[in-house]
Amino acid sequence: MSGKHSGMDMTTLSALAEPNRMNIVELLRDGPLTVNEIAERLNMRQPQASKHLKVLSENGIVEVQAEANRRYYRLRAEPFQALDNWVNSFRGLMKERFGNLDDYLKKLQDGDQS
Amino acid sequence: MSGKHSGMDMTTLSALAEPNRMNIVELLRDGPLTVNEIAERLNMRQPQASKHLKVLSENGIVEVQAEANRRYYRLRAEPFQALDNWVNSFRGLMKERFGNLDDYLKKLQDGDQS
DNA sequence: AGAGAATATTCCTGTCAAGGGATATTAAAA
DNA sequence: TTTTAATATCCCTTGACAGGAATATTCTCT
Numbered sequence: 001m002s003g004k005h006s007g008m009d010m011t012t013l014s015a016l017a018e019p020n021r022m023n024i025v026e027l028l029r030d031g032p033l034t035v036n037e038i039a040e041r042l043n044m045r046q047p048q049a050s051k052h053l054k055v056l057s058e059n060g061i062v063e064v065q066a067e068a069n070r071r072y073y074r075l076r077a078e079p080f081q082a083l084d085n086w087v088n089s090f091r092g093l094m095k096e097r098f099g100n101l102d103d104y105l106k107k108l109q110d111g112d113q114s
Numbered sequence: 115m116s117g118k119h120s121g122m123d124m125t126t127l128s129a130l131a132e133p134n135r136m137n138i139v140e141l142l143r144d145g146p147l148t149v150n151e152i153a154e155r156l157n158m159r160q161p162q163a164s165k166h167l168k169v170l171s172e173n174g175i176v177e178v179q180a181e182a183n184r185r186y187y188r189l190r191a192e193p194f195q196a197l198d199n200w201v202n203s204f205r206g207l208m209k210e211r212f213g214n215l216d217d218y219l220k221k222l223q224d225g226d227q228s
Numbered sequence: 229a230g231a232g233a234a235t236a237t238t239c240c241t242g243t244c245a246a247g248g249g250a251t252a253t254t255a256a257a258a
Numbered sequence: 259t260t261t262t263a264a265t266a267t268c269c270c271t272t273g274a275c276a277g278g279a280a281t282a283t284t285c286t287c288t
Contacts, residue, residue, distance in 0.1 A: 017128035087198040
């Protein structure tokens with residue numbers, strides 16, 4: 001064998017690569033929401049919302065908390081930790097190669113909070 | 115309108131979500147390589163390597179440097195910076211919500227330098 | 229138990245992207 | 259200019275996946 005694609009979980013990336021799912025993730029930044037709330041705010045139909053949430057769920061990006069009739073979906077930390085860790089493993093390489101990465105990052109993280 | 119999927123470029127994610135392309139990215143960690151070298155080390159055929167490199171190129175993940183007959187592909191910093199920035203924008207949220215994110219991250223980034 | 233809300237699942241269909249193979253392009257060397 | 263190496267592109271087929279619509283499931287409340 002010859003192609004071991006690092007520790008980064010591919011399914012996390014492909015799950016996030018779908019626009020609607022990305023929208024869901026962005027939406028859940030502000031806290032847990034039910035399926036209908038999600039579907040409504042992103043104006044997609046409920047079944048599609050459920051399907052996308054299922055994918056996100058299967059990849060550990062969200063978790064469910066059943067409460068009466070509703071199901072609250074919330075973000076989970078692990079996949080973001082893993083992603084952060086993976087991206088940061090490139091930092092050393094890029095720092096020497098491009099130099100100003102550190103400053104660039106610091107500027108972005110400080111100023112840009114849209 | 116209602117679903118603006120943040121500042122994170124979706125194409126970067128979908129480009130990285132493909133196993134072969136992820137392998138290429140991992141391979142290019144150690145420095146620029148030609149198409150044939152890449153194809154060879156990942157035992158894929160040259161045309162597929164070229165195609166994947168084209169996708170990575172179109173998304174700014176790699177850049178080309180022509181040298182005589184060969185074309186050296188190397189990683190670019192920007193997409194990783196953007197990704198890092200995006201992931202870090204979740205950090206605050208997760209820190210309060212999960213508490214131990216900071217320590218977890220610090221541990222990972224310190225120990226794991228494979 | 230029956231009605232109704234909230235959510236999940238199934239089936240179908242269309243689209244898009246990846247691999248295979250052949251071939252076109254570009255540049256170097258003879 | 260013909261050959262040869264390196265790389266890119268084209269066509270075709272196939273598989274994965276997302277949306278649409280209908281339906282099944284689960285829970286709550288009366």
